[in-house]
Amino acid sequence: MPYPIYTKAMPKRSSYHHGDLANALLDAAETVLQERGLAGFTLRECARRAGVSHSAPKHHFGDAQGLLSEIAARGFQRLTAGLSAEIAKAKGDLVGEFRATSIAYLNFAEEYPEHFRMMLRADLLCLDNANLFAAAQSTFNELTNLILRQRGEPEIGVQATSTNHEHAGNVIDDIIIGWTFVHGFAHLHLEKQLQMLGNADDQQERLLRAATRLSELLQIQAHKADH
Amino acid sequence: MPYPIYTKAMPKRSSYHHGDLANALLDAAETVLQERGLAGFTLRECARRAGVSHSAPKHHFGDAQGLLSEIAARGFQRLTAGLSAEIAKAKGDLVGEFRATSIAYLNFAEEYPEHFRMMLRADLLCLDNANLFAAAQSTFNELTNLILRQRGEPEIGVQATSTNHEHAGNVIDDIIIGWTFVHGFAHLHLEKQLQMLGNADDQQERLLRAATRLSELLQIQAHKADH
DNA sequence: TTCTTAACTTTTCACTGTCAAGATTGACGA
DNA sequence: TCGTCAATCTTGACAGTGAAAAGTTAAGAA
Numbered sequence: 001m002p003y004p005i006y007t008k009a010m011p012k013r014s015s016y017h018h019g020d021l022a023n024a025l026l027d028a029a030e031t032v033l034q035e036r037g038l039a040g041f042t043l044r045e046c047a048r049r050a051g052v053s054h055s056a057p058k059h060h061f062g063d064a065q066g067l068l069s070e071i072a073a074r075g076f077q078r079l080t081a082g083l084s085a086e087i088a089k090a091k092g093d094l095v096g097e098f099r100a101t102s103i104a105y106l107n108f109a110e111e112y113p114e115h116f117r118m119m120l121r122a123d124l125l126c127l128d129n130a131n132l133f134a135a136a137q138s139t140f141n142e143l144t145n146l147i148l149r150q151r152g153e154p155e156i157g158v159q160a161t162s163t164n165h166e167h168a169g170n171v172i173d174d175i176i177i178g179w180t181f182v183h184g185f186a187h188l189h190l191e192k193q194l195q196m197l198g199n200a201d202d203q204q205e206r207l208l209r210a211a212t213r214l215s216e217l218l219q220i221q222a223h224k225a226d227h
Numbered sequence: 228m229p230y231p232i233y234t235k236a237m238p239k240r241s242s243y244h245h246g247d248l249a250n251a252l253l254d255a256a257e258t259v260l261q262e263r264g265l266a267g268f269t270l271r272e273c274a275r276r277a278g279v280s281h282s283a284p285k286h287h288f289g290d291a292q293g294l295l296s297e298i299a300a301r302g303f304q305r306l307t308a309g310l311s312a313e314i315a316k317a318k319g320d321l322v323g324e325f326r327a328t329s330i331a332y333l334n335f336a337e338e339y340p341e342h343f344r345m346m347l348r349a350d351l352l353c354l355d356n357a358n359l360f361a362a363a364q365s366t367f368n369e370l371t372n373l374i375l376r377q378r379g380e381p382e383i384g385v386q387a388t389s390t391n392h393e394h395a396g397n398v399i400d401d402i403i404i405g406w407t408f409v410h411g412f413a414h415l416h417l418e419k420q421l422q423m424l425g426n427a428d429d430q431q432e433r434l435l436r437a438a439t440r441l442s443e444l445l446q447i448q449a450h451k452a453d454h
Numbered sequence: 455t456t457c458t459t460a461a462c463t464t465t466t467c468a469c470t471g472t473c474a475a476g477a478t479t480g481a482c483g484a
Numbered sequence: 485t486c487g488t489c490a491a492t493c494t495t496g497a498c499a500g501t502g503a504a505a506a507g508t509t510a511a512g513a514a
Contacts, residue, residue: 015478015479017478017479017480017491017492017493018492018493021492021493037350038350039350039351042469042470042471043470043471044469044470044471052493052494053493053494053495054470054471054494054495055471055472055473055493055494055495056492056493056494058471058472058473059491059492059493060492063471063472064471117348117350120414120415120418120420121344121418122417122418122419123264123265123266123344124266127419127422136420136423137423140420140423170436170440172424172433172436172437173436173437173440173441174440175424176412176424176433176434176437177408177437177440177441179411179415180407180408180410180411180412180415180437181404181407181408181411182411183407183411183414183415184406184407184408184409184410184411184412184414185403185407185411187347187410187411187414188347188406188407188410190349191347191348191349192349192354193347193363193367195354196363196364196367197399197402197403206399206403207403209397209399209400210399210400210403210404210407213397213400213401213404214400214404217444217445217447218444220444220447242510245461245462248461248462269500269501269502270501270502271500271501271502279461279462279463280462280463280464281463281501281502282462282463282464282502282503282504283461283462283463285502285503285504286460286461286462287461290502290503291502455514456513456514457512457513457514458511458512458513458514459510459511459512459513460509460510460511460512461508461509461510461511462507462508462509462510463506463507463508463509464505464506464507464508465504465505465506465507466503466504466505466506467502467503467504467505468501468502468503469500469501469502469503470499470500470501470502471498471499471500471501472497472498472499473496473497473498474495474496474497475494475495475496475497476493476494476495476496477492477493477494477495478491478492478493478494479490479491479492479493480489480490480491480492481488481489481490481491482487482488482489482490483486483487483488483489484485484486484487484488
């Protein structure tokens with residue numbers, strides 16, 4: 001892995017204390033992640049961009065794991081926002097909602113590939129981090145409610161879903177099927193495994209067709225369970 | 228990321244030339260990957276274990292990307308073998324085959340977590356590598372044929388599937404749905420995202436139930452398309 | 455025998471995270 | 485107003501890293 005070109009130190013600050021270093025580091029870290037990728041991500045480069053010494057980040061985040069966990073939280077927040085925005089546009093149209101979700105998830109992975117990679121690396125993150133946990137939960141919520149609507153069931157909280165799932169029939173199964181589909185496609189696409197299927201020009205098209213089909217399957221089955 | 232304890236150099240070889248360094252490095256690299264993880268993987272440690280200087284690997288693999296690509300190929304070979312072995316046990320039982328595949332895929336991710344992580348990192352690998360490409364293709368083949376059987380269609384080669392997919396109706400859609408399910412679950416589980424669903428004790432059980440359901444959906448739909 | 459080339463070593467360089475010790479500062483109580 | 489104290493940030497050192505360049509060794513072809 002060839003080392004990238006490094007940024008020069010920022011002009012010296014007037015005051016000794018930065019004032020808002022934590023946020024400055026978070027912003028810097030997101031830029032580094034996007035520009036240099038996860039493999040090229042270093043704490044020292046983040047510090048350099050924030051205009052502080054290489055050891056300054058330690059006081060705020062401990063180590064890279066701490067910093068990355070916060071950025072992962074931001075990532076999940078952004079993902080959730082993207083999902084709900086696209087779902088809102090298709091509100092009421094069940095197949096449309098499922099298609100919109102699939103595309104929004106894929107778009108996030110394409111727009112923030114290095115965030116996406118990092119967000120799904122349990123070994124690089126501190127999953128106990130409250131911000132991260134809450135943000136990931138909100139994404140999960142969005143997907144759960146999507147599936148509940150597909151099944152024509154009232155939206156319920158995650159807690160309810162996960163705790164009394166004995167009474168929820170096969171809701172959990174459908175949540176898993178929907179979630180793994182949306183995530184699996186984005187992941188396999190990002191890591192270039194879907195090239196196996198042929199030219200990659202029309203991956204969006206391909207995703208849409210599969211999403212349509214899966215949405216129909218879920219609705220059919222839900223309807224069957226009615227009687 | 229704390230640095231691990233390092234192995235001492237191997238006892239000096241009698242001859243200047245190693246004789247089979249390429250393979251020795253591959254073996255060493257797999258061990259390093261398993262012991263230290265992807266984040267702790269270094270070329271120098273591989274060289275140390277193979278008993279050669281830290282620059283020796285360059286001659287055989289160029290850089291880490293070259294070495295990892297070969298190991299990724301081994302990984303896909305192992306995964307394919309695991310899938311086909313489990314499928315063979317359930318031969319004839321369609322739901323059973325799909326369940327077996329899901330479990331086998333998950334088992335691979337659990338048994339070789341760092342391989343799995345590395346195999347799905349387009350930025351760390353050289354996807355042009357012939358061994359890697361062929362091995363990944365063989366895994367894809369296994370999954371494709373599984374879906375074709377689910378649909379009650381004759382097994383065909385990947386090339387045929389991907390080129391004249393206009394004539395294949397929604398085969399591609401089902402392949403994608405099946406593949407993303409199996410992969411998505413394993414990935415989300417490995418990266419601890421499924422904890423959202425509650426206690427992780429019975430993840431295998433959860434996977435089996437969802438797999439059963441999806442298999443049934445795929446078969447129902449295939450049957451519907453018959454008339 | 456000599457030439458050539460592949461396989462491997464050595465050295466050096468710029469960079470990394472971690473750690474310990476020191477400098478600077480603002481806030482708060484006396 | 486003054487001290488002191490804890491939080492914030494800097495400095496310097498250490499062991500380890502990948503890459504590149506130059507040197508060494510062995511083996512096989514001419």
